[in-house]
C-alpha cells in the first residue's frame with residue numbers, strides 16, 4: 001500500500017513531462033502560442049472588440065435588403081428591455097415618437113402571429129433587440145459580391 005501513491009505521482013510527473021516535450025513551440029519566442037498542429041500564432045494586440053461595440057451615431061444607414069429590420073442609429077447600452085419595461089418604446093411608440101423625433105414603430109409591429117391587429121405592440125415584437133441591432137463599422141467576414149437591391153431604401 002505504501003509505495004502505491006508515490007508511483008502514481010511519478011507517473012503523473014512523467015506524463016506531464018512528455019506532454020510538455022511534445023508541444024513544439026513551448027518556450028519559443030512566440031510566448032508558447034501555437035495552433036493544435038504546431039503552427040505559430042503571431043503576437044498581436046488582443047482584440048477587445050471595442051471597434052465593434054461602438055455604434056455609429058448618424059442618420060440611419062441604408063438597408064441591405066428590403067425586409068431588413070432597420071439598424072439602430074444610436075447606442076443602446078442604457079436602454080433596457082425587460083419583461084415589465086421597454087425603454088425603446090419611451091421614444092419609438094406612437095404615443096411618444098413626435099416628441100422624441102424618433103421613427104415610430106411600424107404598423108407591422110401591432111399584428112399578432114395570426115394576423116390580428118392589436119392596440120399595442122405585439123408580444124412577438126416586444127424584444128426589439130432580437131431584430132434591431134446598432135449600426136457599426138463591421139467589415140464583411142468573407143469577401144462577397146452581394147449587391148443591395150434598388151428596392152431597399
Ligand code: HEC
Nearest residue numbers: 060070071072073076079087088091100101102103128132
Ligand atoms: C431617448 C429616445 C430613444 C430611445 C430610448 C431609443 N431610441 Fe431609437 N431612435 C431615436 C431617435 C431620435 C432616432 C433617430 C431617427 C432618425 O434619425 O431618423 C432613433 C433611431 C432608431 C432606429 C432607426 C430608425 C430608422 O428610421 O431607420 C431604430 C431601428 C431604433 N432607433 C431602435 C431603437 C431600439 C431597439 C431602442 C431600444 C433598445 C431604441 N431605439 C431606443 C430615439 C430613441
Ligand code: HEC
Nearest residue numbers: 067068069088092103104105106108124125126127128131
Ligand atoms: C421580429 C423582428 C422585430 C422585432 C422584435 C422588432 N422589430 Fe422593428 N422592424 C422589424 C422589421 C422587419 C422592420 C421593417 C419592416 C417593417 O416596417 O415592418 C422593422 C421596422 C422598425 C422601425 C422602422 C419603421 C419605419 O417606418 O421605417 C422601427 C422604428 C422599429 N422597427 C422599431 C422597433 C422597436 C422599438 C421594437 C421593440 C418594441 C421593434 N422594432 C421590434 C423587425 C422587428
